[in-house]
Structure formats: structure tokens, C-alpha cells
Amino acid sequence: MQRYFIDNEDFFIEYAFIKNQDAHHIRNVMRMQKNDEVSIIVDSCEYLSRIENIEKEQIKVMITKKIENSNELNTNITIAHGLVKKDKMEQVVKTISELGAYAYYPVIMKRSTVTLDKNKEFKMDRCKLISKEAAELSRRVEMTKVFQPISFEQILSKSVFFDLCLVAYENEDKQNSLDIVLKSFKSKNVLVIVGPEGGIDQSEIDVLMERNFKKISLGKRILSTITAPIAVTSILAYYFELGITNEN
Amino acid sequence: MQRYFIDNEDFFIEYAFIKNQDAHHIRNVMRMQKNDEVSIIVDSCEYLSRIENIEKEQIKVMITKKIENSNELNTNITIAHGLVKKDKMEQVVKTISELGAYAYYPVIMKRSTVTLDKNKEFKMDRCKLISKEAAELSRRVEMTKVFQPISFEQILSKSVFFDLCLVAYENEDKQNSLDIVLKSFKSKNVLVIVGPEGGIDQSEIDVLMERNFKKISLGKRILSTITAPIAVTSILAYYFELGITNEN
Numbered sequence: 001m002q003r004y005f006i007d008n009e010d011f012f013i014e015y016a017f018i019k020n021q022d023a024h025h026i027r028n029v030m031r032m033q034k035n036d037e038v039s040i041i042v043d044s045c046e047y048l049s050r051i052e053n054i055e056k057e058q059i060k061v062m063i064t065k066k067i068e069n070s071n072e073l074n075t076n077i078t079i080a081h082g083l084v085k086k087d088k089m090e091q092v093v094k095t096i097s098e099l100g101a102y103a104y105y106p107v108i109m110k111r112s113t114v115t116l117d118k119n120k121e122f123k124m125d126r127c128k129l130i131s132k133e134a135a136e137l138s139r140r141v142e143m144t145k146v147f148q149p150i151s152f153e154q155i156l157s158k159s160v161f162f163d164l165c166l167v168a169y170e171n172e173d174k175q176n177s178l179d180i181v182l183k184s185f186k187s188k189n190v191l192v193i194v195g196p197e198g199g200i201d202q203s204e205i206d207v208l209m210e211r212n213f214k215k216i217s218l219g220k221r222i223l224s225t226i227t228a229p230i231a232v233t234s235i236l237a238y239y240f241e242l243g244i245t246n247e248n
Numbered sequence: 249m250q251r252y253f254i255d256n257e258d259f260f261i262e263y264a265f266i267k268n269q270d271a272h273h274i275r276n277v278m279r280m281q282k283n284d285e286v287s288i289i290v291d292s293c294e295y296l297s298r299i300e301n302i303e304k305e306q307i308k309v310m311i312t313k314k315i316e317n318s319n320e321l322n323t324n325i326t327i328a329h330g331l332v333k334k335d336k337m338e339q340v341v342k343t344i345s346e347l348g349a350y351a352y353y354p355v356i357m358k359r360s361t362v363t364l365d366k367n368k369e370f371k372m373d374r375c376k377l378i379s380k381e382a383a384e385l386s387r388r389v390e391m392t393k394v395f396q397p398i399s400f401e402q403i404l405s406k407s408v409f410f411d412l413c414l415v416a417y418e419n420e421d422k423q424n425s426l427d428i429v430l431k432s433f434k435s436k437n438v439l440v441i442v443g444p445e446g447g448i449d450q451s452e453i454d455v456l457m458e459r460n461f462k463k464i465s466l467g468k469r470i471l472s473t474i475t476a477p478i479a480v481t482s483i484l485a486y487y488f489e490l491g492i493t494n495e496n
Contacts, residue, residue, distance in 0.1 A: 070468065071468040071469050091339075095474075095475050095478070098469060098470075098471050098472060098475045099467075099469065099471070099475065099479060100467065100469050134472075137470065137472065138469040138470045138471065138472075139468075139469060139470050140469055178486070178490065179490055217490065218486070219347070219348065219485055219486065219489050219490060220318065220319040220387075220489065221319050221346060221347065221348050221386040221387060221388055222346075222385065222386045222387050223346050223347070223386065224346060224382075224385065224386075226343075227343050227346045227347065227478075230343070230475075230478060230479075230482070231347060231478075231482040231486075234478070234479040234482035234483055235482055235483055235486045237467055238426070238466070238467065238479075238483045241467050241468065242426065242427055242465065242467060
């Protein structure tokens, strides 16, 4: 069954409209017809629906029933990732959206090799679309929220709203493994900072330590800036959903 | 420090030769000179060495000392992955090589969308090179061994040599989480089968169950054929190296 996130304003309890690229997808890619079934997702709820009318600009669907969907994690995992090139960012966003991450912030860090042009908007549209498509395919009812790049200072300000703030740090030794950190917290909102290609600068680590971030190791091997956020999301999602921490 | 895997036959205890693409990399990309230091890896051992002589075809290095490197996992994780297109395979191999996987087998499965041309060799050279480069960058002393595509029957025959055989299965319920399976095994060699794009066919699952494979869930969300092997390797590597299983 095809699944489409729609905007709240296109949902009218008994019927709804699917628009833009999704309407194009239904009409020209899937070549669906009147009465074919699709699933729509709005405000974290999923509904079975039947195509009523196919127009050029929008598809009208009739809601037939609400679908039970509990595929979201109970813990919100937010990844703050040192700003990297868009192709790498897209690969990370696609994968962590499948894995169930709550949000993704690109963060301008000391060793980021990508710099922002202050006179030009840094367009995240494609990244947001990738997050949406990955969430649809992985049967989520929420997509990973993708934000505009922010400064290191801005992520520090935001960090006060999280129950647990972690930083993946390659020089961290075995004693401070994720496991031990997680055992001591009942976390609902977790923030994880992962460095850009060049890693996290020592001065940034020092600031994070002052702000009560916990350093965690992801293992002895050095992970690339694409692999590290994916690995940490895999491990955290597993931990919070299926792992030992929640069972004890 | 640049790191290069070299062949056993190029290693002579006091000196060694770096050849082919790596020689090119030292000469033309890194523009290194005589007396510059590189690290070489041979037979799972790492050695600090000094460049002695730069020729067109090879670089002669003098071994200065052995480097202690314990970055390999104690558990061998082998991924058997339903045959997918080469770009996807390369992305998986790159990532699991960083994460510490032992071996990667592409497996021809019922729902593989890629078919093999029997009259043509399926070239895995680029995939092997990607595995080597990822292992060098992640500071491993072994690269993930990348094999030619094999049949489903062949992976079944090989499975008898593993202590624990798992299959990632999307319909598996929470009760059979990886956690519970791992708790009951002290595993040295783990094989994990992950399906191709179309997933694993029920008839294949039935055969795997007869052969004592354990079905495992990676969470409630449906993971793509690229993400699933990466997630399972992340979780297993974490588990065996830093997780609870080894501590109890």
C-alpha cells in the first residue's frame, strides 16, 4: 500500500486531498485509478482511504478507516550533525529517517569543511523531501524533522530542553560506553552531537563538557561522518525499542 | 597518519613495498617524500614505517616499529545480503567495513531484482577496493572480506560453520529481539542474512527455520535493503564490543 504524508490543512475528517509531488506520483508513476486504496498520514495518524477523484493538481480521497500504527519510537532521538556537503547530509537524513530519528540539525562546527554563504539561503527542501519519503517507506507516522543549519552556540541553547545530551567522541574510552550512560537515565528526549568530516574540535568538546554533555564511544574503529550518526541512531533505536534498558 | 594494507608477499620484516593504487596515492595525491612516515598493515598487524625510496611502480618503506592495534572486534560478523545493484552494495560494504564486519556475501535470492549473466564475471574489484579503503580509514587491521555472489543453497552450506545464524525479518515480533537471541549464545562467528529490495521470500524463511536460523527484529520500522545490514552491524558491533552481553 502506498503511503503519503499530507498537510493538516488538506484533511477534512471524511475526505482529504493529496497534492504536489504525491499527486503526480499517484497519477503518473503508480498510475492509480478511482477506487484504488492509499494510506494517508496526517498529524501522526494513519488512515486507509479510497481514491475518489483524480485531478491535475490534486487527488481527492475518501477516508475509510483509521489504521493503528505504533511504529514510532517512544524516545525522541535528535541528531545534531556537524555541517557536511549536501549529498552526505541527504544520505544521513534518509537513513536516520528510516531508523526512526525525531529530528536532524546541521550544525556549523569548527572543522566543518562546508561554509555557508550569508547572502544565500541554504536550501534544505530536498533533504526534507528525502526525510518524508524515507518515513513513508519505512511505515512511520512521523518524518524526521529537518532543520536549517544552526550555529554551535544555538545547539548549546537548545540542549537545555533535552533530558540527555550526548556527544560521539572518537577518543572516548570503553568505560564511558553508551550502555553505561543510558543505564543511568530514563530519557524521553535525547540529543546526540556527531562531528563533521574533520571531527569535533577539542575546544568544542570542552564547552560541551561544561554543559553536562556525556561523551560516548561507538567502538574502537573511527567512523566517517556519514556512518557515525547512522550507527548511533541504529543503536539508540534498538536500545529504546527492543533492548535491555527498557525491559529492566 | 596514512595507513595502507599491503600483500604478505610485499613484506620482508625489515622493509616492505607499497604498490599499485597505494603507491600512486602516496606519490601523486599525498605527495609524500623520502623519510615521511606511513603505517602499513599486513596479516592483521600494523607497522610504523619510513619511506626509503619512491619509484614509479612501488614505494619502498623501512619498518621502524610494530604498532599495537586492537581495533578488531572479537566476534566475526558476516553479512549475507540479497544481491542488490552495485551502487547499493558499495554503500553497504563501505559502511560495514568501517563498522568492523568480518565478511560480506552477496546472495542470489528469490526477490533479488539483479540477475547474474552466466557468461560474464560479476566484477567485485571496486567493492573490494572500497572495503580496503574504509578499513584503512577506520584504523582497522583487517578489511571486510568481500566475496563473489553465491546462491542461496551455497550460503546454507556455509552456515554450518557459524556459531549463530540470524535472519533479519520484518514480520518478526518484539519477543524475538536480537537481545534475547544474543543472551543465549556465546558467539564467535555470527552470520546474518538480510534480504534484497523485495525482502525475503516466505519459502526462503521456511528453509532457514529448518536450518536453525533465528529470526530477529531490527525494530518496528521497515528498513531499506541498504539500511538493514548497516543497522544490524552497528548493533552487533556495539553489543559485542561495548554492550551488556559481554560484561555479564
